[in-house]
Amino acid sequence: MSSPLLTTLAVAEHNTGDTAWLLASAALVMLMAPGLALFYGGMVRSKSVLNMIMMVFGALAVVSIVWVLVGYSIAFGDDVVGGLFGDPFQYLGFKGMLEDVVSSEGGLPVTAFAIFQGLFAVITCGLVAGAIADRTRFGTWLVFAAIWTILVYAPIAHWIFDFSAGEHVGGWMANKLGALDFAGGTAVEITSGASGLAVALVLGTRIGFGREPMKPHNLTLVMLGAGLLWFGWFGFNAGSALSAGNTAAIVFVNTLMAGCTGCLAWLLVERIRDGHATSFGAASGVVAGLVAITPACGFVTPLGAMVVGAAAGLVCAVAIGWKYKFGYDDSLDVVGVHLVGGLVGTLLIGLLATAKVGSVDGLLYGGGLDQLGKQLVACLATFAYAFVVSGLLALALDRTIGFRVDEEHELSGVDLVIHAETAYDLHAATGGARPHLGGGGHLGGSS
């Protein structure tokens, strides 16, 4: 309901149920950031867990601010520069959005839609950090996160998430090409994977990569993080229905199914290839399945979702080995899980989409090859743009302010060098800490 105290630009008829679900979903997506921080944090060595968590929290802080300032406008403003991105000045600092305006999606406060989308940018940026664990300068990472949101994420989000409505002209991928991406197989998964690959190549391999053991230091954190991600993913996917109705319910079921089959498929690969079904494999398989169902969740049946999740579990479990074969140090497998899983899910729409759930039939439902072709174009365009622009940005930052820590600091551990902290004090009696509290021996630093 519109408030009589506010100026109304459009006739604001809010659907309170939809609005409540969207705001709750936005909060669920926000929870994915700390979930990702734990998921990644457990995977690194104990000397860099805090830095890993800080990179994700840093992305949350920086990207959220940049999104409100200009990111949303670039993603959802009217097409400029031949459809590459939206008008950056149209909604600068959420200009003109705070009045009681409904979104072109219908019945939703535009601010709720805008911040829901902003948290997608946050998690996408956070994912990139996994490719450059253990060796990244924190300050440069924050600068990267800000510029990357403007140059990489927001334009791609414009292409695929900004639908034309009335006089508003949206992005080319969703409107002219007609590619389908329900919740971010391209803008989130392929973008993060391609960006991660580019930045990992610029930074180079960690000292000892492929020779020294760099095993995960805490798999219980990894499992907890995967659980929080899965929980948050219900907001990510089912919230993308932008309505608390039948589509959201189907998407919710599909999100559960793909995580389950992804988990089991990954474990099957491990049991056959390595001899053991591992907890790390279970967590990875869940995430691979969720990644793949993200673009497809609003277009396939629950049985289709099981196929999508299983396919991602199988393919990603193999793809994570490529970094050793080709020698790129994508530390926490952003390429193997998010790029590859995103490709699997986005392409499988072309096969498994059914008009019973969405609006299009894929190849297996008699829709021909048409949709698959569109999906392929969307995948390639997203990969190429994200890879090239992220790579150039990382290169520019590396040449100017430096993107990688010194060799000595990398060896002694980035937690201690960058943040002056260590994550765990397991030897309280012999840790050797002599108090100089607050600096100069004064508790709290007062004098």
Add this chain to the structure above:
Amino acid sequence: MKLVTAVIKPHKWEEVREALETFGVTGMTVSEVSGYGRQKGHTEVYRGAEYDIALVPKIRIEIVIDDGDVDDVVGIVVKAAQTGRIGDGKVWVSSIDSVIRVRTGDRDEAAI
């Protein structure tokens, strides 16, 4: 006086301690250590990548005893710690010049 040092499998530590206590050994120092012998570590797999973990967790027990008890104590430790499989550990005996009890200043046999 002798120092008996035993490096044993962690799951055998409780049996060794009970056997020594029954015999009358009143104290010992125990540490969690890692090392390797002929069994050469083990393999772990994370996301398909195999890691050769060279060091195996072990328990090190150190006991200072009278010369006359050495054969008994070593026999007890070996019997209690033995599984017959590779990696059971080692026990060695070394001579000690002097022992002092911190609380009283008692020396040598009186301090054991």
